[in-house]
Amino acid sequence: MAEPKAADFSVLEQLEEYNPVNLSLQEQTPLERVNSVFDLTDVFPRDWAYGALERLADRYGCLLAYPDGTYRGNQVILRYEFAAQLAPCLDALERQIKEATGQIGDADLQDIRRLQQEFAAELATIRGRVDNVEAQTAALEANRFTRSATVFGGEVILGLSAAAGGGPPGDGDSQPAFHQFTRLQTVSTFTGKDRLRVELAVGNFSDRGFGNRSAVDTDMALLSFQADSGNRVELSKVExxxxxxxxxxxxxxxxxxxxxxxxxxxxxxxxxxxxxxxxxxxxxxxxxxxxxxxxxxxxxxxxxxxxxxxxxxxxxxxxxxxxxxxxxxxxxxxxxxxxxxxxxxxxxxxxxxxxxxxxxxxxxxxxxxxxxxxxxxxxxxxxxxxxxxxxxxxxxxxxxxxxxxxxxxxxxxxxxxxxxxxxxxxxxxxxxxxxxxxxxxxxxxxxxxxxxxxxxxxxxxxxxxxxxxxxxxxxxxxxxxxxxxxxxxxxxxxxxxxxxxxxxxxxxxx
Structure with missing residues (x-):
């Protein structure tokens, strides 16, 4: 269920959430802004953070990625990288606040700065706690035997379609059709570097859709999202x-x-x-x-x-x-x-x-x-x-x-x-x-x-x-x-x- 995206090494059927290949790319490279989460080659709608990343791109326009189009969500990042990700989001948030309230004056900005200075000690304490949690997490990761996880997702595709012409090669006698294609999928990992995917699917666009003899009678008229299982749920993928x-x-x-x-x-x-x-x-x-x-x-x-x-x-x-x-x-x-x-x-x-x-x-x-x-x-x-x-x-x-x-x-x-x-x-x-x-x-x-x-x-x-x-x-x-x-x-x-x-x-x- 990949998204249309610009040039990169991954599409629908390529390495998805658990992608060790992408993790081996150069680490210290400048980040670039992407216009849509669909431009990220290693982020998919099933991913647990997909909605958050989509909001960063769609609402604030501050989603950054590596030059190769990857986001590398499972990778530990440097503080510099975190700062680079955070800065444009803060700028976007400030712009949206200005648009919502008219203008933020210099006095308001000075108040914000004073608050930052006043709570500097507390922020430093929180930062230290985060460092401790990060160190403990790293220790657990280093000593773990396996890391298992399972996520569930799916999509429902509804189509209202009609065809005209094609008589010949067919009889040219087709009626508008309302059809569906539904997929349910589980994705599991046992080690963090593997993936088991199982998918069930059901569809009801029967008799090859518009490709049948009474309609236009050619495979050239087949839709990308048509499927026919007689409304019976079938095992469509195991990988x-x-x-x-x-x-x-x-x-x-x-x-x-x-x-x-x-x-x-x-x-x-x-x-x-x-x-x-x-x-x-x-x-x-x-x-x-x-x-x-x-x-x-x-x-x-x-x-x-x-x-x-x-x-x-x-x-x-x-x-x-x-x-x-x-x-x-x-x-x-x-x-x-x-x-x-x-x-x-x-x-x-x-x-x-x-x-x-x-x-x-x-x-x-x-x-x-x-x-x-x-x-x-x-x-x-x-x-x-x-x-x-x-x-x-x-x-x-x-x-x-x-x-x-x-x-x-x-x-x-x-x-x-x-x-x-x-x-x-x-x-x-x-x-x-x-x-x-x-x-x-x-x-x-x-x-x-x-x-x-x-x-x-x-x-x-x-x-x-x-x-x-x-x-x-x-x-x-x-x-x-x-x-x-x-x-x-x-x-x-x-x-x-x-x-x-x-x-x-x-x-x-x-």
Whole structure:
């Protein structure tokens, strides 16, 4: 449940509250003001101090973070760092007092100074007591065997959505729908450097939503927050992560795995509740190859500006019969990614995916059916994918993002292959109109398209995807996002009617 944020090493599925990797970054670096708690890469809505940090940013504008975008809330800070955090908040508070009472005169300020001097001894005593408590806490931490904690959180996503057009490729007969997607999650730690996450989910947007035959009949119209469990609660994620030293984290996720569970998507909109509206624009479809469900991975902070990630997953990973299991599976993918930060405001990632599918399918469910099935041959194939991602914070509240992907399917038992491409450009403007926590975004791209190959039929034309939304922050826990996306030449076929999907998404987090 990560938030759209500027360039950094962590997004929705990256190391969350207990993140030993982030703790190994340089300690003595100047602090920088951030406009929103969403810009912090290691702070998430589940964190116990999330509300307090959000108020510091939204109400007082005095939230500071390290240049790499981390807050490092579990780290002991220096007195200088505490003073640097406190000073802008005091300035903001003084400004708000002046606005509320008209003006604070010099006499009033002198009275405040006299009070500070008068109670200097008491303040010194309190400071000494705090030092003693800090020393005792450090001793307890040094002698503890384990530190366990469990937190509970969740979100309820309500959508009122409608679609028009798309007849063909579908029948074009769809009605507005009111649907929901609810997630409940517990996060536990046993040592302070590990994390066990269990998630239950329930959804009711049935029959692929607007992607069914009677509506627009294309995966290009799928929403990012749609789910269908028939209103039955299902186990959607089970994950355990732990640190090996200070720079390596291992991940095991037997339920709810995808390559982006380990490989950072590097997308500002990779969040079903607060990110983009469509499935296609959430992340590079290359990371969705294989429709996996179980897997593992490694995340290694090679240097302060270099991160290497490795992920392996399968479908039907719980099945010990031939064609299932963790190895020898009919559907599997191995991915590697190198993340680089060439400048403080830029993060770029380069990834390679090597997969196998006994029917030669990509199964990203974001582009044309022809592309997703690699020309519909239905035979075993090796799949190779290359992804490039970039986030660039142009200004404090303006973020440019882009990604591109190429997927090549090489059929094993016949002389055939298929090449599929995709790309996206985005621009996000945070805190527009002076409203802290709001986000306006526009996105433009091409869903996966089969552009060339041997023994397969290429997509005839080109579909383009246009999307825009505005996220209103109503309170610390509630946001409402109206928006739409528009698809030209659905299924990369100019004979098909264009598609328009509009939605109002409401998200309540607790």
């Amino acid at each position: 355990y992560r732990f640190a090996v030293g200070d720079r390596v984290v291992l991940t095991f996720r037997p339920v709810g795995f995808s390559l982006s569970s380990v490989l950072t998507a590097n997308s500002p909109y990779f969040d079903s509740g607060r990110g983009s509206l469509s499935r296609f624009t959430q992340e590079n479809p290359v990371f969705k190859i294989g429709r996996l469900d179980g897997g593992m991975g490694l995340d290694w902070l090679v240097a302060d500006k270099v991160r290497f990630q490795l992920a392996y997953g399968t479908r039907n990973s719980e099945n010990s019969n031939p064609g299932g299991g963790l190895f020898g599976n009919d559907h599997s993918a191995l991915g590697a990614q190198l993340l680089l930060r060439p400048a403080p405001r830029i993060l770029t990632g380069i990834s390679y995916i090597n997969g196998y599918d006994d029917e030669g399918r990509l199964d990203t469910f974001t582009g044309s059916f022809n592309a997703d099935t690699s020309g519909r041959l239905g035979n075993p194939a090796h799949i190779h994918g290359v992804s490039g991602t970039l986030q660039w914070r142009l200004q404090d509240n303006l973020t440019f993002g882009t990604w591109g992907g190429l997927m090549w399917t090489d059929f094993i038992n016949q002389d055939a292959s298929a090449t599929t491409t995709t790309y996206l450009f985005s621009l996000g403007y945070s805190d527009p109109f002076g409203r802290r926590g709001d986000l306006a975004a526009i996105l433009f791209g091409q869903p996966p398209k089969l552009v060339s190959g041997d023994g397969v039929t290429e997509d005839a034309d080109t579909s383009l995807h246009f999307e825009a939304f505005y996220r209103f922050r109503m309170s610390d826990r509630l946001s409402i996002t109206p928006g739409f996306f528009y698809i030209t030449n659905p299924e990369h076929n100019s004979s098909n009617d264009d598609i328009f999907v509009g939605t109002v998404r409401s998200v309540f987090r607790f």
